[in-house]
Amino acid sequence: MYSHHHENHLIQRAGWLRASVLGANDGIISVTSLIIGMAASGASTQTLLITCIAGLISGATSMAAGEYISVKSQVDIEEADLHTERKELEKNPELELKELTHIYVLRGLEPNLAHEVAIQLTAHNALEAHARDEIGIHENTSANPLQAAGSSALAFSLGALFPMFAILLSPEGLVDKTVMIVGIISLAILGAISSYFAGTSILRGCLRVTLWGVLAMGFASLVGSFFDVSTF
Template sequence: MSHAHHEVHYSNRTGWLRASVLGANDGILSVASLVIGVAASGAAPSVVLLTGIAGLVSGALSMAAGEYVSVQSQADTEQADLVKEQAELKRNPQFELKELTQIYVERGLTPTLAHEVAVQLTEKNALEAHARDEIGLSETLAAQPIHAAMASALSFTVGAIFPIVAAWLSPAHIAALVVGIVSTLALMISGGLSSYAGGVPLYKGIVRVTIGGILAMLVTAWIGSLFGTHV
């Protein structure tokens, strides 16, 4: 009996994974830093909580807008390359065929086989062949602005919930400490999940996310304690 063979690859996750990891880490770290800084200044618990909520709302919207603009710019560039390549295919198809053949030769095919492959792929879909093998574009890796924006905003919100809930439930005199501990654990989880989704060892994501996060929160707490409630 023959069994269907299906390999799971990680490259098709890069678009949403990048936006999700960036959003979650930013949600945890930026809101935690805000909350810790304000809490360390001696502000009232209501002010600390309001700061966290404001940071969540503004941060999620900012992340969504920024991610959309960034990825849309990439999509515009990709589209411009496709338009240019389509024009070249119409203007000089023989040159484009030779160009595609040479690409396959450089990848290890014999000139005869490379030419045959180039001809068949050109007959099937010339633009798709050139987009994939000459420009490096594919449907899997194509920029998707709306998906990236939604993933970024949602993951930011999920990440920001951890420090906000920690600030809400903890006593005022240890709020900064509790938020720091909870946020550090959340960063470790986020780093581990991103490594797992990306197919790399868990410790890599955990270490690189957590160390930077702890340093950022410590600096923010120090600044908040210096200025006090007069700022």
């Protein structure tokens, strides 16, 4: 008697997790670096706040549009491949069966067993078998364009709120330091959360995300120090 053994795999999270982590990471790093760069140029607190709001709005919109276009392009390619494969299955079913058999042989099955597996999977759902094993299209790794765009925009906005709150709550004269500290802490938290959901090392995730963020902030501060907006 067959007993179903259920396992919780993490690959189903790939579609939304990638967009969310990318959006939040970009929201924290880009807006924080923007504020630090402006602060290094001598901009006032009011100017920094306006810059932060503008960065949040433009960044979230850009992330949503970019993510939608990127994922939609991938979906269009997959649909085109499926259309081609569907036509080949109608025109040359025997050749497609041999092709599927060859794939399973390359994966380690004996020729006779590979042929039998190919026959049974073709009888069950030929297009699904070829999509998964020949093209590499699987429902667990397919992303939804609208979901990816929404996740990315929302995550970017949430990430950009950290430097905004840092500006609002920071004492006068300590805005740049407060924004940088909050940015580093928020990046470390993001790295820990994303690593947790991905099932990888939390410490490694924190260090990886934080390191790149610190480099971006340092570079932005260096560039901003070349200017003095108070003279304009």
